[in-house]
Structures are given as structure tokens and as C-alpha cells.
Amino acid sequence: MEKVRFQEQLKAYEQWKTDVINTIEEYGPWLEENGMSSADVEHRIDETLAALRGDKLTIAFVAEFSRGKTELINAIFFADYGRRLLPSDAGRTTMCPTEIFYDDVRNEAYVRLLPIETRLQDTTLSQLRHDTKQWVHYPLETESVEQMQAALNEVVQTKTVTLEDAKHLGLYSQEMHPHQSEPPETIEIPKWRHAMISFPHEMLKKGLTILDTPGLNALGTEPELTLNMLPAAQAVLFVLGADTGVTRSDMEIWQHHVKGFQSGRQRGLMVVLNKIDTLWDDLREHEDIHEAIRGQLSDTAEMLGVESKAVFPISAQKGLLAKIKNEPDLLDKSGLLDLENYLGQDVLNIKQQIVLDTISSDVGQMLDNSRSMLSGKLNETKYQLEELEELSDKSDDVINNLMEKTRSEQAQYLRDVETFQQSRKQLKQQADLLSEILSLSLLDETITKCRKEMTNSWTTSGMKSSMKNLFEETRRTMLQVVNQSEQTRKLIRSIYRKFQNEHGFAVVQPKMFSIVKYRVELELLHQEAEIFRNSPVTAMMEQNFVVKRFFSALVKRARDIFQRADAEINQWIVSALEPLVIQIKDHKEMMEKRLNNLQKIGQSRNTLQYRILELQEQYTELARQLTSLRNMSNRISNNRPLHQSQRQKPKLVKQGVS
DSSP states (O other): OOOOOHHHHHHHHHHHHHHHHHHHHHHHHHHHHTTOOOHHHHHHHHHHHHHHHTOOEEEEEEEOTTSSHHHHHHHHHSGGGTSOSSOOSTTOOOOSOEEEEOBTTTTBOEEEEEEGGGGGSSOOHHHHTTOGGGSEEEEOOTTOHHHHHHHHHGGGOEEEEEHHHHHHTTOOOGGGOTTOSSOOSEEEEESEEEEEEEOOOHHHHTTEEEEEOOOHHHHHHOHHIIIIIHHHOSEEEEEEETTTBSOHHHHHHIIIIISTTOTTOOSSEEEEEEOGGGGOOTTSOHHHHHHHHHHHHHHHHHHHTOOGGGEEEOOHHHHHHHHHHTOHHHHHHHTHHHHHHHIIIIIIHHHHHHHHHHHIIIIIHHHHHHHHHHHHHHHHHHHHHHHHHHGGGOOHHHHHHHHHHHHHHHHHHHHHHHHHHHHHHHHHHHHHHHHHHTOHHHHHHHHHHHHHHHHHOSSHHHHHHHHHHHHHHHHHHHHHHHHHHHHHHHHHHHHHHHHHHHHOOOOOOOOOOOOHHHHHHHHHHHHHHHHHHHOHHHHHSOHHHHHHHHIIIIIHHHHHHHHHHHHHHHHHHHHTTHHHHHHHHHHHHHHHHHHHHHHHHHHOTHHHHHHHHHHHHHHHHHHHHHHHHHHHHHHHTOOOOSSGGGOOOOOOOOSSOO
16 A cells, blocks of 8 residues: 555545534534523533534654654654754754643744743643743744754753752652662763754644653653553654664663553563664674564564564654655665554544544434434324324214323323433432542541551652552542442433333433443553552652652542542433423424314314425424434444545435435
């Protein structure tokens, strides 16, 4: 298959997403016009649109120092600028985690740097992100190469501090430097803790975020990076050097900071074997060189426990040079396009499927329900039409009997509606029980108790025991939520079934809360907590830093899981019965119209033909609306390939009555 640059595939993905957004924007007014909208429905559509518009694609680059990681970022994303945008010269290495994106809120280019001294604060990186006063801000003048290079070079700056200051910052312990006979008087440390670069690159404007991580020491001392930011990335590129092979520090990064924390990741994890140009030799046969590269690729895959197809031998430096000088043969030899093509095929397809799954579970389900309810109206209209056509030559007694039967059905229906109101109260009680189990105040009490125990603990084993007990408690609470939410789901299903079975309502699927995703998220977090508890880096940290990092990187996320679950449950309870409420209202109006028609026909047969014509027009309009909904549904569920040659147009239904 033709190799496609990542930039082209990202552009195709954005166009597909725009088409989906346009269709959802068309669906909202349709609901309003047809009396199927509500405050909650509008909120759900607005949330989906906001999520699509704010959708980000994050690609993280992880490596030990001097593996050519930043050069690879330059080669893939910024070669069109004809120069190295990010500093990647020899001796200039990434010293702090760096996010490269475009700030479309401020709509400006800048470098924002967080001083290393903020490590002394009991504040998470995610909290500091919103506190602009704590950051040093450098505007980027995109027209001035010199000014941009000077500002970007700040990212790699270091500073010299005393040994005591380094210890206070959690950046030095004797165990981290076993080769030193005695501690030094001063230590060179990064000047910055975190960097954010907003740059008006076309791909960054489309929602791409690049995460450039530093080496082993920084990864170990910033667990929030490993525990929060890397797992959230859609792709992680682990960069090795062909000139060094897989070293001990490479394996430690892989085991403790990449694969270890992402055991559930099946796709989006790639290994880059960089600097293969060091194996190029004009005195050797091409086949010998390729054989050497294939051998190193195979050995790397075996050591890391990944498939060979996920390991990419490349030369980032030659790939960057080839793009800048427009040398196709050198670009092909560099192997860079193979990696870019895989990024597009693997990562963007994952992202597209995530978006499709999200839409299907919310707006897609709403569309299906709208179609089902409209089909129900269409069938009911057809039934009334056939009923009136059969009355053309019937006696008054037949019409009167039909009226009595309709009144009886109406009376029973109204009694069932009263029962429905009682069921709503019962559902509210179930919701209150769920909220009580997920109470954040109770969770906060448990967290406070754990923090006190860890702070007062005299031993490492005591701290580890407190960590374990806290997560065991959260797992027990989550199990209670699982059991209670299933009871609530059963109640909702029984309410719907009653009206479907006894009154012939069209089958619609109510929005159902699923605790599974939160339970899985908590289980994965529990695994990460176990790795953090037993990590040798954790054992080397001072006690106060272990406590800070445990609560900022792990406990905060556990609390966030419970908070999000509680918010979704509350929204679920509000919206779960809304489709049924609309059906109950529509059915009530339909029965009243039917009874009214029979009364008028009983008084004057001249009314009959007029009502038949009126129902025929209603039937035609309902059929047209149903066709429109089917076309919207087809466009939203269209999983369009991101490579143009593989695309087919979505199938649209012709307007008309079948």
C-alpha cells in the first residue's frame, strides 16, 4: 500500500470529524421541530459537540537521554519549516516534560515554563496548569528565527544547587548514585519542572499534542507524568538508539514507566530503533547492512516482549534532512515514512473508533430511539388510516362499539400512567442509594485517615500497608456500586417493558449507566499503585515526597473516578426515562385524536373522508422524516478509511414513501 505521511492522514481524520459534527448539528434542530427535545437532550448533544470540537490527539515520546527523541519529533512534525524547530543539537537534551500544542483559547504562540521549585508545593501538576502566575511566560515571535530559538532553548536549561536543596526538591538520594564514593557538594538539576509550548503549526491547530519526556531520573521523580499523562496518550513512542542497543536504563524506563503502567494497552505502543545510519557503511554490502538492522530489530522485539511489526528502525536525522532537501531516496532509506504510515493507520484508526464508540453510546443511541419512536408513530398512523377506511360502509352501532372499546383502553392507559409516576419515585430512591455509596465526603475521610497514617509511619512497610489499604477500600466501595447500579438498571428495564408489552410501544433503548468503565479504570489504577508501591525509585524517595506523589498522582485520580461516576449517575437518572415520557405523551395524544375522530364520524359521515386525507398526509410526512433520520444515522456511523483510495461514500436512503 502507498505510504502516506502522517500529516495527510491527520487532515483526513479532521475532515471526517467535521462531517460528523455537521450531522449532529442537523439532528438537534430536528428533535426540536418534532417535539422530542428536552433540556437534558440538548445538554447531551452540546456535550458531544464540545467533546468532538475539543478532541485532542496526544502522542508521547519516551526515551533515555541522547536517543535522538527530539530530532524524531522535528523530523515527523516540523520538517516543513526547513529547520530544527526544537533544540536537538549534541549536548542539548530535554530536561523536563514538554507539551507541544496550540492554545486556541489564547490564540497565541508562547513558551510557558514551571520553575523546579514548585516541587516543594503540595500541589499537583494538573492544578498548577491553571495557575498562570506560577509560570514564566515567553512570547514566541514566529517571524523571528533568532527569538524563537532563544526562547525554546530555555527548555533545556539547568542550574546548580547545593546538595541539601537537591534533597529537599526530591532530586537526589545516595541510592540513586551508588557509583559515587561520597555525595558531591553541589548538584546540576533542571531549571524547569514542566514546559508548555504553544505553536501555530497546522497539525497542532487540528488538535495534535506532542509530549516530549526527559530521561530516567526525571521520569522517576515525576510519577504524575508516568501515571497520568503517558496512559492518557493515544500513542507512546519508545525511542532506542541503534548505536547503543537496549541498555540497562532503557529497560528500566520500559519496565517501570512505559509497559509496566500500560499493561492493558494493546495498540498505540511503538518502539523506534533510531540512528540506524550509524550502521550504514559504504564498505559493506547493502544486504549485510539490512541483515544487521533486521537482527537488531528482532533482538529488540524479543527483549521488550513486543511484536516485530511494532519496532521501527529509522534515522530521524537523515529523515529530517531528506524532507528539508526534498530527497525521496534518502527519505525512503531513513525508514521515517514507515513509522508515519503506521502512526496514521494504527493511532488515528484507534482515535476514530473511540470517537465512533462515544457517539454510538450517546447521540447514536438517541438517533436509534428517534427512529424507533417515529416508526411507532408511522405504524399507529397506518393503523388509524386502515381503521377509518374500513368504517366507510359500517353502521352506527359498529362505530359506537369502537368508541366504547377505545374509551376502555384509554382508561386503562391512564391508570398505567399513574403507576408510572410511582415507578419514577422508586427510581429516585435507588439513585439516592447510589449517591450515598459514592459519597465523596466519606471517601475524603478515608483519604485523610490514610494520609495521616503514612505521614506518621516510621517504616517503609508501614507506608506501603497504608497505600494498599486505601485502594482495597475503594475497590470494596466500587463493588457496592456495581451491585446497586444493576438493581437500578433492572427497574428501568421493567418500566419500559410494561408499556411495550401492554400498550404496544415501539422498543427504544434507554440510556443505561455502565459502571464497568469506572471499575476497569480503578482496577488499572490499583495496578499502577502496586507498581508505585513496590518501585525501587519510590523506596529511594524521602518520605514526604512519597506521600505527596502518592496522593497527587494516584489518590487524586481515584477520587476523580468516583466524582465522575457520581455525576454520570445523576445525569443518567434524569435522562433514563425521557424517551418513555415522550412516548407516553405521544400515545395519550394519539388516543385522544382517535376518540375525537370516532365521535365526529359518528355525528357526520362527511368528516370521514376529510380525516382519511389528513392521515394520509401525516403518513407521508412521517415517512419523509424517517428517511431523513436514516440518512443522519448512516452518516454518523460511517467509519470512513483515512486513506483516500480506500474510501466509499456513505449509503443514503432516497427520499420518498416505501
